[in-house]
Amino acid sequence: MSPRPPGADLPDHPDRLWSAGEPKSSYDVVIVGAGGHGLATAYYLARNHGITNVAVLERGWLAGGNMARNTTIIRSNYLWDESAGIYEHALKLWEGLEDELDYPLLFSQRGVLNLAHSLQDVRDGVRRVEANRLNGVDAEWLDPRQVKEVCPIVEISPDVRYPVMGGTFQPRAGIAKHDYVAWGYARAAAALGVEFIENCEVTGLRVSDGRITGVDTTRGSIAAGRVALCAAGHTSVVAATAGIDLPLQSHPLQALVSELLEPVHPTVVMSNAVHVYVSQAHKGELVMGAGIDAANSYRQRGAFHIIERQMAAALELFPIFARAHVLRTWGGVVDVTPDASPIVGLTPVDGLYLNCGWGTGGFKATPGVGWCFAHTVAHDEPHPLAAPFSLDRFVTGALVDEHGAAAVAH
């Protein structure tokens, strides 16, 4: 018997995982943005709160923005209690998400190393490990030799320009397949009645007597009892149509992948100081992220010198990458806050809810923020885990400064 060709025994792919409908004239809840956060919010609105008359509006195609452009790193090793709360909630949801959505996500808990290259890095790292443990987040401090055991291809020689002096390690951290996450949430939400409307850009928020009444879109006006913004880099533009200013700056953030390689990189390595973060996708590409481009921009591409610096950093840490070819580079537009923490909660407009400012690290939070934001929308009050991330913290001064743990240069 001749061998079966690869893939011959796979089930037929369904024509559609979700229905892409025409917009109705009104919904109970309209979600702006069908990225990971918008899809997860829609799913938990339906699943946890029984709100199913929901449309997710997307100006491009489903999960074609930052959900298609991130480096898929999942972790919860942030410094402050407020962050540990929401990111660890997300990580716990990730750990059951494939069963929950009945969909493969290639969720792989291969751990994350955050390397230290200076005495200050070491002090900050050890402090963060202790803070994580107090919050029930798994964390270890590794010396250079232990770093090498976890990831044998890391260069730990003391002779390099920025020697590895140790690192934090979160074993439960890892990566997932970003597209599958979006499709899994979309399929599950669609099964509960949520509608997705693509090629439908929100051009204005309709506000009457301080209350949201709907949205204007490129496909006509849609009435809505509540509107939930999940528009990432374009949140400032959408919110401005309701007269709401936000402490956000939109920047390009770049990433790249190499050609497919044999498995060489067993974990995720991030380095603040030399500035690169690297993992190896299941398929074999090395996936690397850079820091943001300094100048504000809504263009989904960045400057080449940022990529050049990122590659220099990668080669310093991983000399064996010297012969790997870059397959492609790309950029997404991220909305950055002054304290590198997100803004989730109510707005001055009744019935309008805000989820933005995730900057360079929103993917990991997808299930957690979907859960908490759905609660916020359903109950018209912040979920306890989202409450510290209110817009008014910039007035009260209760900032949640995560520039250190964000691990991406802003």
Place this chain on the structure above:
Amino acid sequence: MLLIPCPWCGPREEAEFHYGGQAHVAYPEDPAALSDEEWARYLFFRDNPKGVFAERWSHSAGCRRWFNALRDTATNQIHGVYRVGEPRPVAS
């Protein structure tokens, strides 16, 4: 990479410059008199338009002077540059 026309040195690559964010944000005349809300606006809130943006650049690897530019954040096209102290030109 942007090609930025320094008003002192002419067009140079972006890598020679340092970014300074929104231009024309004046330090409050009497900071102690501001409410918390006003202080927050001064400290944390900056314009974030998808379109023409007046911003500061420093030619840090060149003449080391700060100057202002009008750049469209949707296209990255630079409409003009002007020296510190000069009024913001009308975008073409």
